[in-house]
Amino acid sequence: MIVTDEGHFQTDELTINMGPQHPSTHGVLRVELLSDGEIVKGAYPDIGYLHRCFEKHSENREYVQAIPFADRMDYVAAMNMELGMCLAIEKLLDHEIPERAQYIRVIVAELNRIASHLLAVGTYCIDIGAFTPFLYAFRDREQILRIFEEICGARLLYNYIRPGGVSRDLSRGMVEKIREFCKYFRPLLEEFSQLVSGNIIFVKRTANIGVVPLDKAISYGFSGPNLRGSGYSWDLRKDMPYCGYEKFDFNVCVGEGENGVIGDSWNRYYVRVKEMLESIKILEQAVEQIPDGLHTAKVPKALKPSGEVYYATECPRGALGYYIVADGTKKAHRIKAKSPCFISTSSIDEMCSGMMLADVVAYLGSIDIVLGEVDR
Amino acid sequence: MSVRTTFVPFVVPQADPPGTEIKDIKIEDIAAKLKSVCGADSVERVETEHKGDPFIVLKTEKLHEVVNYLRDDSEFRYIYPSVIAATDFLAVEEGEEKKPGRIEVVYVLFSLKNKHQLTLKVCLDRKEPEVQSVADLYRAANWYERECFDMVGVHFKGHPDHKRILLPEDWVGYPLRKDYEFPQEYNGMKVPL
Numbered sequence: 001m002i003v004t005d006e007g008h009f010q011t012d013e014l015t016i017n018m019g020p021q022h023p024s025t026h027g028v029l030r031v032e033l034l035s036d037g038e039i040v041k042g043a044y045p046d047i048g049y050l051h052r053c054f055e056k057h058s059e060n061r062e063y064v065q066a067i068p069f070a071d072r073m074d075y076v077a078a079m080n081m082e083l084g085m086c087l088a089i090e091k092l093l094d095h096e097i098p099e100r101a102q103y104i105r106v107i108v109a110e111l112n113r114i115a116s117h118l119l120a121v122g123t124y125c126i127d128i129g130a131f132t133p134f135l136y137a138f139r140d141r142e143q144i145l146r147i148f149e150e151i152c153g154a155r156l157l158y159n160y161i162r163p164g165g166v167s168r169d170l171s172r173g174m175v176e177k178i179r180e181f182c183k184y185f186r187p188l189l190e191e192f193s194q195l196v197s198g199n200i201i202f203v204k205r206t207a208n209i210g211v212v213p214l215d216k217a218i219s220y221g222f223s224g225p226n227l228r229g230s231g232y233s234w235d236l237r238k239d240m241p242y243c244g245y246e247k248f249d250f251n252v253c254v255g256e257g258e259n260g261v262i263g264d265s266w267n268r269y270y271v272r273v274k275e276m277l278e279s280i281k282i283l284e285q286a287v288e289q290i291p292d293g294l295h296t297a298k299v300p301k302a303l304k305p306s307g308e309v310y311y312a313t314e315c316p317r318g319a320l321g322y323y324i325v326a327d328g329t330k331k332a333h334r335i336k337a338k339s340p341c342f343i344s345t346s347s348i349d350e351m352c353s354g355m356m357l358a359d360v361v362a363y364l365g366s367i368d369i370v371l372g373e374v375d376r
Numbered sequence: 377m378s379v380r381t382t383f384v385p386f387v388v389p390q391a392d393p394p395g396t397e398i399k400d401i402k403i404e405d406i407a408a409k410l411k412s413v414c415g416a417d418s419v420e421r422v423e424t425e426h427k428g429d430p431f432i433v434l435k436t437e438k439l440h441e442v443v444n445y446l447r448d449d450s451e452f453r454y455i456y457p458s459v460i461a462a463t464d465f466l467a468v469e470e471g472e473e474k475k476p477g478r479i480e481v482v483y484v485l486f487s488l489k490n491k492h493q494l495t496l497k498v499c500l501d502r503k504e505p506e507v508q509s510v511a512d513l514y515r516a517a518n519w520y521e522r523e524c525f526d527m528v529g530v531h532f533k534g535h536p537d538h539k540r541i542l543l544p545e546d547w548v549g550y551p552l553r554k555d556y557e558f559p560q561e562y563n564g565m566k567v568p569l
Contacts, residue, residue, distance in 0.1 A: 055527070
């Protein structure tokens with residue numbers, strides 16, 4: 001720092017590397033920060049460290065064989081990844097999906113949404129500097145992972161939903177266990193929210209930080225909790241229903257700016273907390289209404305769809321869409337996954353410019369990116 | 377040393393309130409409207425026969441004008457970019473149908489007001505695939521187009537930050553091209569297959 005003749009401090013710009021091994025980047029993301037003192041002048045995200053060629057792999061495999069690769073995109077919400085892919089393939093196939101299979105799909109998707117949101121808000125608290133809520137969140141997430149382990153044998157990467165239905169029926173007593181989980185989780189969610197949402201330190205760190213104006217959020221193609229945090233009531237489960245979501249009664253949660261401006265980091269966090277409650281509502285209705293019947297339709301072993309489709313579903317991190325070009329053979333000509341985290345990451349440059357260095361972490365955590373999905 | 381700028385600070389259109397019902401807009405009507413507004417040669421053909429989403433194939437030079445019109449026109453308002461993707465097709469030389477090779481760039485746009493999804497396409501030459509960038513119309517287009525360049529090798533004219541995104545900058549070739557050959561090594565390291 002140099003003091004000039006006029007008595008002003010002359011500052012210098014400094015480039016800082018954040019990541020790729022930074023605990024708050026939630027994976028291997030490198031952000032090149034240009035800083036002037038404590039002020040961020042520019043933030044250039046560098047991605048691709050976790051690129052595992054999902055699109056290239058799926059072109060070289062049969063459709064069913066490509067589903068495990070979809071699991072590994074967003075590895076904390078794998079059920080939702082599979083569901084989107086199977087629905088896109090089914091759109092080209094014209095198979096009637098049994099009612100029970102649809103209900104099972106909704107149940108596992110919503111359970112996974114809760115697990116994913118718990119991880120999102122738990123790790124967000126760690127980023128901000130609170131350690132205890134993380135333990136609470138992971139304690140409850142563990143219950144869901146145990147349920148999944150019983151349903152399909154895997155805790156994280158399931159390969160459970162298949163074109164035509166699901167790979168196996170719910171085991172005996174499973175419905176009862178999910179009902180018990182709902183009963184168990186409701187008060188604990190309340191407790192978690194009381195612990196964190198109104199906490200003055202948490203509010204000071206997140207409210208009015210990283211405000212995404214609605215117009216820009218739409219131009220960026222934001223979706224899911226990030227778009228709803230900006231105050232826009234848009235949920236594909238409600239607005240473009242799939243998989244029988246129109247049968248369930250639930251609300252779309254939007255940011256209302258209780259502690260600051262609409263569209264700030266706190267709103268995005270709070271939308272996730274409120275959404276968990278809505279997922280519980282859907283789960284309770286689904287376990288009451290689930291009919292008997294087949295868990296999968298009779299589909300041929302080798303699927304040979306043809307046509308072109310873009311199909312998006314509401315995943316925990318936003319609308320994840322699959323663009324599939326099928327040419328009537330066993331392998332897809334092209335599968336492109338549109339990742340909501342990819343565009344959230346692209347917004348870092350614009351949204352972080354001008355904020356304080358420590359707030360970059362608050363913004364990064366609030367858009368809730370999973371690098372497996374950004375890089376695919 | 378300065379950080380490279382990645383976004384163009386253009387004015388984004390105002391958000392519409394979400395529509396109440398899914399409007400059934402016929403893609404032929406959109407194509408007819410485009411022909412009358414952006415010129416009769418702007419639309420090459422409309423495909424509705426195949427399964428899945430119907431799409432409009434646009435003349436490559438007219439793409440930017442058409443997308444701009446669809447975004448700003450009060451009737452359509454396709455302000456939400458769903459995805460931009462590129463697909464490579466090799467030339468078909470055997471059999472009855474002979475088709476030249478092409479690269480298709482698909483633009484899936486969404487109108488929140490009408491709750492309607494529209495698929496636009498341009499067909500490019502495989503040797504020199506080049507199309508006008510729409511990064512000055514949608515913020516999201518910046519990275520989508522970079523990914524198309526990275527994976528399929530499409531050049532976007534007027535893109536503010538035209539370089540690879542997922543692969544290293546010194547990577548050779550475009551992996552999602554159908555005639556891509558896997559490299560044996562990269563910077564002296566063996567590439568695992």
